[in-house]
Amino acid sequence: MNNYLLPLASLIGAALVIVLLVVYQRSSLATSTGFGRFLRRNGIVVSCYLILSLIGWLFFMIILPQLYMVDFSFSQNLPPSKIGGPEDVYTTQNYEYLLFGPQGGEESFNWLHLKIFLRTIIAAVVVTIIDLAICYPVAYYMAQVASSGRLRLLALCLLLPFWVNEILRAFAFRILFGSGGVMNSVLMWLGLTDQPVDFIRADVALYSGLSYAYLLLMIFPLYNAIESLDHNQIEAAKDLGCSWWRVHFEVVMPFAKPGIASGSTMVFMLSCGALAAPQILGGPSSLWFTQIIYQWFNTGGNWPQGAAYAFVLLLVCIIFVMAVMKLFKVSFGEIVK
Amino acid sequence: MTSVTQIAQPSGKAKVGFQLKSTHIRQFMMAFYLLLFFAYLFGPLLMMSATAFNDNAYPQVTPWGGFTLKWFKELLNDGFMIEGFINSLIIGVGVICMSIPFGLAGALMLNQVHHRVRGIYYVIVLSPILTPGLIIGISTLVFWDWMGMMLDADFESPFYNGIWLTILGQATFISSYTMLIFLARLQRFDTTLEEAALDLGATRNQVFWQILVPYLKPALISAAVLAFLTSFENYNTTVFTIQAESTLTTVLAAKVRLGITPAVSALAVLIIGLTLIGATVHEVLRRREKKMVNVT
Numbered sequence: 001m002n003n004y005l006l007p008l009a010s011l012i013g014a015a016l017v018i019v020l021l022v023v024y025q026r027s028s029l030a031t032s033t034g035f036g037r038f039l040r041r042n043g044i045v046v047s048c049y050l051i052l053s054l055i056g057w058l059f060f061m062i063i064l065p066q067l068y069m070v071d072f073s074f075s076q077n078l079p080p081s082k083i084g085g086p087e088d089v090y091t092t093q094n095y096e097y098l099l100f101g102p103q104g105g106e107e108s109f110n111w112l113h114l115k116i117f118l119r120t121i122i123a124a125v126v127v128t129i130i131d132l133a134i135c136y137p138v139a140y141y142m143a144q145v146a147s148s149g150r151l152r153l154l155a156l157c158l159l160l161p162f163w164v165n166e167i168l169r170a171f172a173f174r175i176l177f178g179s180g181g182v183m184n185s186v187l188m189w190l191g192l193t194d195q196p197v198d199f200i201r202a203d204v205a206l207y208s209g210l211s212y213a214y215l216l217l218m219i220f221p222l223y224n225a226i227e228s229l230d231h232n233q234i235e236a237a238k239d240l241g242c243s244w245w246r247v248h249f250e251v252v253m254p255f256a257k258p259g260i261a262s263g264s265t266m267v268f269m270l271s272c273g274a275l276a277a278p279q280i281l282g283g284p285s286s287l288w289f290t291q292i293i294y295q296w297f298n299t300g301g302n303w304p305q306g307a308a309y310a311f312v313l314l315l316v317c318i319i320f321v322m323a324v325m326k327l328f329k330v331s332f333g334e335i336v337k
Numbered sequence: 338m339t340s341v342t343q344i345a346q347p348s349g350k351a352k353v354g355f356q357l358k359s360t361h362i363r364q365f366m367m368a369f370y371l372l373l374f375f376a377y378l379f380g381p382l383l384m385m386s387a388t389a390f391n392d393n394a395y396p397q398v399t400p401w402g403g404f405t406l407k408w409f410k411e412l413l414n415d416g417f418m419i420e421g422f423i424n425s426l427i428i429g430v431g432v433i434c435m436s437i438p439f440g441l442a443g444a445l446m447l448n449q450v451h452h453r454v455r456g457i458y459y460v461i462v463l464s465p466i467l468t469p470g471l472i473i474g475i476s477t478l479v480f481w482d483w484m485g486m487m488l489d490a491d492f493e494s495p496f497y498n499g500i501w502l503t504i505l506g507q508a509t510f511i512s513s514y515t516m517l518i519f520l521a522r523l524q525r526f527d528t529t530l531e532e533a534a535l536d537l538g539a540t541r542n543q544v545f546w547q548i549l550v551p552y553l554k555p556a557l558i559s560a561a562v563l564a565f566l567t568s569f570e571n572y573n574t575t576v577f578t579i580q581a582e583s584t585l586t587t588v589l590a591a592k593v594r595l596g597i598t599p600a601v602s603a604l605a606v607l608i609i610g611l612t613l614i615g616a617t618v619h620e621v622l623r624r625r626e627k628k629m630v631n632v633t
Binding site: 038040041042043044045046049050053054056057058061062063064065066068069072134137138141145156157158159160161163164165166167168169170171172173174175176178182212215244265266269270272273274275276279280290293294297303306307310311313314317321332333 | 363367374375377378379380381384385388439449462464465467468473475476477481483505508509512540545566570573577586593597601604605608613615616
């Protein structure tokens with residue numbers, strides 16, 4: 001296997017040169033090639049910096065690791081001494097394991113993992129919807145109602161918790177919802193319950209912790225979208241006799257579509273890829289799909305298996321982004337902004 | 338509230354009266370909602386901070402066992418945490434050193450790539466933002482592990498070193514963040530400045546260092562702050578790439594999973610304090626930059 005590193009490297013080099021050759025062909029200088037123009041435009045030193053950075057980042061950090069992870073997920077879990085040997089052939093067994101479980105197992109499908117997988121996706125959708133519902137009024141208030149002074153204060157208040165470590169935010173919810181936590185003390189003081197409620201086991205802590213963690217990624221895209229809506233449109237709708245909820249559903253929300261798409265995508269991605277919150281807040285009987293991936297890499301000691309699971313997760317995310325782009329008719333650039 | 342408006346429909350006079358009232362109700366509801374929202378936002382953090390000072394073996398607010406600072410002392414004697422903290426600092430600096438040049442190169446190239454590949458280029462360089470962190474961690478880990486094997490690297494080499502791998506993994510997506518910051522600033526860049534400098538005989542190199550870089554300075558600073566803070570709190574990518582080493586976040590996660598102690602709350606108070614300072618600096622710089630734009 002050692003011998004295909006060189007061809008690979010030269011392939012990258014060639015690909016990059018081709019990209020650069022097509023760089024800036026729109027130039028009016030018909031005499032020079034695209035690359036010459038690129039060199040002239042940036043100077044030699046800066047050109048070298050740009051090319052080296054792109055090789056480093058684009059190829060060795062983004063594209064190649066992702067491609068290799070896919071390749072790796074089709075390989076077998078072999079000790080280092082056997083890698084490159086006759087047993088090192090491609091296999092789909094890592095994916096089959098997710099669907100059917102261990103070979104010769106009792107059940108025909110790997111229900112344990114499939115259920116966790118589906119539960120994770122559904123829970124991520126639920127968290128996304130909760131966040132959308134919680135954040136919409138706040139974003140609307142900030143964008144259309146609040147004065148500029150109050151807006152600045154609100155934005156700062158929103159930003160601060162976001163900078164607190166993810167683990168600590170989850171820890172805070174664990175304290176809040178623990179059996180001796182404030183939530184239970186309040187409930188018992190109100191007389192609503194005699195015994196502490198096990199919020200952790202009921203996944204209440206997990207859902208509220210996850211919603212909390214990604215609130216901001218919903219609010220800011222929503223705010224940006226609603227902010228660009230001319231307030232006169234809302235006034236006009238009101239003057240024409242629109243009730244307040246129709247103003248929202250028929251004027252503001254359709255206008256805020258790109259923001260809703262962007263926020264939902266970010267929240268969905270982050271919650272189905274979350275690892276810390278489920279580890280800290282998840283109930284003992286419920287696992288998150290990412291926790292299984294983590295187990296394959298640690299205690300499970302089967303990296304190719306873990307890579308296969310990770311790739312399935314990535315596929316779900318890609319499908320989700322494409323679906324959102326199609327459904328809301330927005331471009332990739334609008335989502336990332 | 339819907340029902341109030343609907344009941345109000347029949348008579349004209351009553352409608353006006355009711356609508357006035359309903360706007361008041363709505364304003365009141367909005368204020369109440371905002372209050373609830375910010376209680377949700379800050380409540381858990383405040384509660385956690387309170388437990389750091391409570392003399393109770395378990396991190397709880399009630400029963401209040403009296404004010405104590407012993408959890409902070411316990412924290413300072415924790416060697417693992419200190420080691421993790423130092424590693425986090427090293428990684429943060431490494432990520433800054435990588436993601437700033439990469440993000441800048443990515444931003445500068447966007448306008449120079451042929452327009453037909455520009456769309457795909459944009460998707461590729463920003464895709465790390467939308468890729469779950471653990472997938473970036475896994476792909477970095479398996480790829481460099483393989484590279485190390487291909488090159489017959491020594492086990493002590495950077496290919497297998499948790500700190501190096503973590504810097505690489507984190508810089509993959511943090512470079513995309515910094516790139517967005519640079520793009521936002523470059524959009525307002527006046528290219529005639531560059532042309533003027535060239536006409537006056539400056540070399541390309543001089544233009545880069547004496548026109549472009551000073552112009553980008555605010556963006557460079559805020560990108561560095563953002564990169565450091567993001568790196569410092571990252572868990573999902575780090576937990577896969579860190580291997581035998583540890584960062585503050587992974588030490589913390591291990592502690593919280595094993596059993597919770599108020600010492601973690603004490604650390605939370607320290608980190609909240611530090612991040613408050615960091616975020617305020619970031620915010621002030623951003624403001625100042627905005628003001629400068631408004632002036633020019």
